[in-house]
Amino acid sequence: QAKQRGRNCIVAYEQAFDRGAGERLQLVLQLREALRQEQFVLAFQLQFDRSGTPVGVESLLRWKHPERGLLAPGHFIGVCEESGLIVPIGRWVLREAARRWRMLADAGFGDLRVAVNVSAMQFQQGIADDVAAVVREFELPRGVLEIELTESVVMSNPEAAVASMQRIRGDGVCIAIDDFGTGYSSLAYLKRLPLHRLKIDRAFVRDLGTGADDETICSAIIRLAQSLGLKAIAEGVETEAQWRWLQDWGCDEVQGFLFARPMGFDDLLRQLRLRGG
Ligand code: C2E
Numbered sequence: 001q002a003k004q005r006g007r008n009c010i011v012a013y014e015q016a017f018d019r020g021a022g023e024r025l026q027l028v029l030q031l032r033e034a035l036r037q038e039q040f041v042l043a044f045q046l047q048f049d050r051s052g053t054p055v056g057v058e059s060l061l062r063w064k065h066p067e068r069g070l071l072a073p074g075h076f077i078g079v080c081e082e083s084g085l086i087v088p089i090g091r092w093v094l095r096e097a098a099r100r101w102r103m104l105a106d107a108g109f110g111d112l113r114v115a116v117n118v119s120a121m122q123f124q125q126g127i128a129d130d131v132a133a134v135v136r137e138f139e140l141p142r143g144v145l146e147i148e149l150t151e152s153v154v155m156s157n158p159e160a161a162v163a164s165m166q167r168i169r170g171d172g173v174c175i176a177i178d179d180f181g182t183g184y185s186s187l188a189y190l191k192r193l194p195l196h197r198l199k200i201d202r203a204f205v206r207d208l209g210t211g212a213d214d215e216t217i218c219s220a221i222i223r224l225a226q227s228l229g230l231k232a233i234a235e236g237v238e239t240e241a242q243w244r245w246l247q248d249w250g251c252d253e254v255q256g257f258l259f260a261r262p263m264g265f266d267d268l269l270r271q272l273r274l275r276g277g
């Protein structure tokens with residue numbers, strides 16, 4: 001059985017390889033060029049506390065493709081990871097997010113945090129030096145930069161992850177676990193990690209307020225966060241019913257289309273000014 005499964009995997013891999021190898025190589029070359037020609041931009045999605053006050057933004061990578069227009073990461077992030085390009089691209093993202101935070105602060109919105117997603121390979125290559133460099137370059141106060149890691153990144157090598165996370169935290173940078181609940185976290189390790197926030201995955205938020213099973217999962221994650229002294233933030237909040245449920249159950253923060261879509265930096269500034277600081 002295992003042997004059969006192994007053989008199926010190889011077949012699937014070869015088929016995918018045959019079909020997409022040329023195309024994928026093309027994409028890698030285009031992505032490398034995109035980095036050189038500054039075709040990447042960051043979109044920002046606001047995050048809010050329970051009273052509806054903006055408390056942060058998540059930086060989300062976009063590719064201004066010369067022919068295909070603005071592309072979301074789903075179109076290219078997989079290839080960035082496979083090819084290793086995610087390392088230089090991720091470094092660009094980190095610096096760009098820090099630069100944008102400095103611009104926000106100069107405009108009077110320095111209370112906001114800015115979060116950055118970090119891929120497995122990028123984290124494993126070591127991000128502490130890059131983090132320290134941007135903290136210095138843009139004089140980021142403690143608590144304004146946040147790194148989002150997934151459970152699998154952390155749990156695949158928890159000992160190494162803890163060491164790296166402690167260095168990052170030493171520079172005043174917060175750490176959130178993204179898509180929480182979809183991976184496999186060791187609760188024993190979770191307790192030992194220098195974390196600040198658990199981001200409840202969108203998949204569990206979807207059916208909130210309808211009495212579905214996912215409510216049990218969300219309330220458990222909120223309670224887990226509370227008992228570990230962490231904040232809980234729900235992502236993908238789209239309806240009033242979901243928001244009411246999250247407020248009732250004591251979720252600290254929310255992010256989702258109900259409140260704000262990811263937007264360019266100029267739109268973000270305009271939104272913040274409209275809200276009146
Ligand atoms: P994520 O970190 O979980 O980011 C949240 C995703 O959910 C974003 O998709 C966002 O646009 C989307 N979203 C936010 N609110 C809602 C909502 O209410 N409803 C729905 N349906 N979706 C919502 P996006 O921008 O396409 O990014 C997808 C993923 O790509 C991210 O998931 C993250 O894993 C990855 N990613 C984005 N930017 C970066 C980056 O700079 N570096 C790395 N390594 N990964 C990134």
Ligand code: MG
Binds near residue numbers: 058117148178
């Ligand atoms: Mg994220």
Ligand code: MG
Binds near residue numbers: 178
């Ligand atoms: Mg997420």
Ligand code: MG
Binds near residue numbers: 179201202
């Ligand atoms: Mg997600």
